[in-house]
Amino acid sequence: MKNKVLSQLGLAQRAGKLVSGDDIVFKAIRNSQARLVIVAGDASENTKKKFKDKCSTYNVPLVIGFTRDELGESIGKLDRVILGVTDKGFASLMHNGLITMSEVEYIGETREGQ
Template sequence: MNTRILSLIGIARRAGKIGSGDAQIEAMLKKRKGFLLIIAEDALGAQKKYIQWAGDLKLPVVVIGTKLEIGNSIGLSPRSAVLILDQGFAKAILLARS
């Protein structure tokens, strides 16, 4: 697990630049908002649904960590996915992944 990515997700949340939870992510994707979708490795149902949707929107996807790790990184309960709403945070996370 890349702790740098988790730290960046946490900073993005504190800056108000993420969407989390199925309802919020779906609403944002319908509005074509977001620059990066992060999905937990253990969220098989969410992976299928969101990867298809992200592909249609040409949105990069990172599958990393567990639902618990992602939830902890943003200070909330376990999360299947997080949508990064800021281009700068999205670029930083993609670079940290390399």
């Protein structure tokens, strides 16, 4: 399942439905463009808390899992700590796959089931 989700991240990247980096993902969350945010499990505790708070405020599903190397490799870039999926279809597909994974340490749900 892990490889499937990472492959889906690569597809989303090639389709132009993925953003990465703190500032860009924050902007996507604030502008209601982010449908799912993924934070690397090896990100700093401060980064994890910052995105948990922001995603909770804006009602965006958040997943903490994978390593920065795995996330970066899946989208064809160097290590990435933060990814934002901007397409509802990709986000739903990945979210459903991530729920069953043991490698994921945190999944924050939306209040309204967006």
